[in-house]
Amino acid sequence: MTVMEYSLVGDVGGTNARFALVERGSVRPQSIEILPCGNYANLNEAIIEYLRRVGVSEVSEACLAVASPVRGTRVRMTNNHWQFDTEEIRQQFGWRAFKVINDFTAMALGVLHVPEDNLVHICGGPGDKHRPRLVMGPGTGLGVSGLVPTRNGWVPLVTEGGHVDFAPTNDNEMSILRILQGRFGRVSVERILCGQGLLNLYQAHAEIQGIAAPLDAPENITAAALEHVDSLASHTLGHFCEILGRTAGNAVLTLGSTGGVYLCGGILPRVLDFFLQSPFRSGFEDKGRMRPLVEFTPVFVVTEPYTGLFGAAEALANPEV
Incomplete structure (x- = not known):
């Protein structure tokens, strides 16, 4: 399996960010890591650290669930200091696609696979x-x-x-x-x-x-x-x-x-x-x-x-x- 067959998924709250990898066409998270948001200046630093920990240099696409309103490309977390632009993050990591959704929208979709x-x-x-x-x-x-x-x-x-x-x-x-x-x-x-x-x-x-x-x-x-x-x-x-x-x-x-x-x-x-x-x-x-x-x-x-x-x-x- 090549690294480009992986996608990155995350569930980012006020205190912790949960990251995982999924194979193309799968919803089963692998290599789950929980990173304290307070340890990183912003989202991109946490993603870099996660990929380093799991030994993957790059992924093809990503989707993050965030505990904040999602409007346009700018995201400001409600209960932590992170703020980011989704298009800037996508370009930094070279992803073909990057979705950001509300955390409870993700919770609803996740129920389908529990x-x-x-x-x-x-x-x-x-x-x-x-x-x-x-x-x-x-x-x-x-x-x-x-x-x-x-x-x-x-x-x-x-x-x-x-x-x-x-x-x-x-x-x-x-x-x-x-x-x-x-x-x-x-x-x-x-x-x-x-x-x-x-x-x-x-x-x-x-x-x-x-x-x-x-x-x-x-x-x-x-x-x-x-x-x-x-x-x-x-x-x-x-x-x-x-x-x-x-x-x-x-x-x-x-x-x-x-x-x-x-x-x-x-x-x-x-x-x-x-x-x-x-x-x-x-x-x-x-x-x-x-x-x-x-x-x-x-x-x-x-x-x-x-x-x-x-x-x-x-x-x-x-x-x-």
Whole structure:
């Protein structure tokens, strides 16, 4: 195999950049390396270091998924110092093509290639494989995308569905809404359904109950909930799962995504046992007259850690991206 039979794929976040090689016509990442973004002045330095590490002097093309908006050729990363021009990078490395896509677009495309062993069925029936699929993921933010089937494959949807309004359903949630409105003004569902959002929800519950909120980081809240050492943390994480269920159910009704719901991101795999026992399912299915529709829709947690790399590889050959 010559080096020009390889393509470069990457999944670049605020903290780390994941790189891999794929063979022509394949989506299976090889030679995966994770490089801290803070160790490199810009993207090109990280690419040079990656290729040096894997012993490949050049590749034919590349696709990167980035955690930032993608408009035109200029890319400015949202949560790290990197900024670059895609055409300048393409010319520097002599690639015939260079695609840059949003990280959650890559996540959606990657779901198409995740092995079944890395899909944990949460609830729902068989669904309809000919209908759209919903892809969501609470992490640093709340990513929302979808996959729409066509005659020739799948079209990923680029959305900002994490920024829809938080919709309270009872007096307690109205109180949470008022507290968060005092802090943020408008309250999107992402103000709750992400890492920082879990902390926001924990603090709001503490204020409502008139008790202290000693935990100051989302990872501490999840740890305390899993270890059953803080009842407020357990209550908050359960409520987080319930709101995620309602939000996912709403999105299914909006998109018509009876093809399935795929929950991605770093939070849920770490709390999977808790999630399986949580009120997620009741929140997801509580849709009144539409309950049979969401009960028919399968829901999975995606545990594959490199879904974004699969998606970047799929995007190389997908003409709809």
